[in-house]
Amino acid sequence: MTDTAVVPRTPLTVLGTGAMGTALARVWLAAGHEVTVWNRTAARAEPIAAEGATVAASAADAVAANRLVIVCLLDDASVGEALDGADLAGRDLVNLTTGTPAEGRARAAWAEERGARFLDAGIMAVPPMIGAPDSGGYVFYSGSPELFEEHRDTLGVPAGTRFVGADTGFAALHDVALLSAMSGMFAGITHAFALIRPEDIAPKDFAPLLADWLTAMAPAVHQTADRLESGDHTRNVVSSLAMQAAGVPTFLRTAEEQHVSPELLAPYLRLMERRVAQGHGEEDGTGMIELLDLRRGA
Template identity: 40%
Template sequence: MNAPHMNQQNTATATATVSVIGLGQMGSALADAFLAAGHPTTVFNRTQAKADALVARGAVRAATVAEAVEASGLVVVCVLDYAAARELLAPVAASLRGRVLVNLTSGSPEQARAEAEWAAAHGVGHLDGGIMTTPPGIGDSANMILYAGSPALLAEHRATLEVLGDPVDLGPDAGLASLYDAGLLGLMWSVFGGWLHATALAGADGVAAKDFTALANRWLKTVSWFLSTYAEQIDAGEYPGSDATIDVQVATIGHLIEAGAARGIDGRLPRLHLELMREAAAAGHGGDSYARLIETFRGK
């Protein structure tokens, strides 16, 4: 580990130097948050003009990736995909040695693990991250940024990284941040889809979206209780239908489909749920809870 890196790591947290590679909307938001927190920040982007606004706010523009890497002990990369990240970083692997690379690029768990192996082979400290917000949410501690990799590295740099959002440590498996990211985004899209379908249904009778959503948000608190209950059932592999059985929910969802059809609302989403529930019931699980459907997703 070279002496300049050691000096940078021993710098007071409030002034720890950071380099950000990739200045799309998200990368620019990351760099801006570091600047706002008082961290000397070096930035690089292939299109140099994308750094102009950040430089005007105090960032240092790097002419090359190597220059950006050599400026800081903590290097954050946020680009289109892992292939783009490797293309940028592979030529400067020697300069990265002894530094800490935080990859906030989106990708698969397999890609994240491969990048961690590449980093380890080149003597580079590595954390993989999943950003659970959009660019305007960067800097808000209410929003999570998931990290996987060395817990010791995350602990060492937590005070710096927490200016981006709440750092959530998922442990040493470098693929877990990407895995959680994919799963949580899937949950988000499912919630969005259900909410849009329901809002269209209520809106067909003149209910304003904001009025319906006020109750929907309250209902989601109850739904979160169901999730916690069902999670315990899933981990135990037992699905008692003590709250509501699949058979009861098959009958209930029929009302939703009928109401939607009467109003010209696309019913593909609730029909998918009905199909899954009917398959479970036909297999003899109609008396189980809705959590039983995880076995269908597992292909069992």
């Protein structure tokens, strides 16, 4: 987060006062910014109005109130519906709505055709992390570098900022890539706890073992990046793909013995076996990324 003592108090508009929009607006208000808000269900804007925000009667009125417009709605379709009919000429539109890279690029072109400058964003935080400097939360931004630099201090008030490129789709791509990795980790955690659940093993005793193990495995991220950039998937391999694939039957038999569905684990194991069958058993798992790349006809 930016030190609010030195941030210009730029007036701004927030479209959407759900949990995240309200959290963002609340922090900007606390930092001394004039905030105008709009929400499709007007009653949901009442709590933030009580804290000093101005509630606009319509999205168009909210857009007209300030040059800097923050959009935090349900999805890309909601953005189009909310802004339909609003005069965007001369506005700086920052879209914090979760979407896909293609949606971000298309929305940028749509906004620019209407005379607005545009940034897309991906929020790597949940509402309680907003305004909490030590939470680790931040927001990816992509699009106009000049627009980002102009509003960097204001955007940095509620959470850290990370500009990831002039390609407007990159914020959403970074966001979804990280969330996809998180989903895979949660799938592994879910499967692990399912395996021990029938036994006399306290989840609270198992949890620190699991957390420490996942932490110990985290450096594999950097090793994967190194191998992808070098193109050599056999560099410094400690546990080969063939060795890992040899454990697949044990994983599946254990799940069967524990009466646990293998559905979270099986797709990854099948991918591993497929890569080995193609003659890449001496690699680590990095080469499996090629199997996921549909452009290669995998």
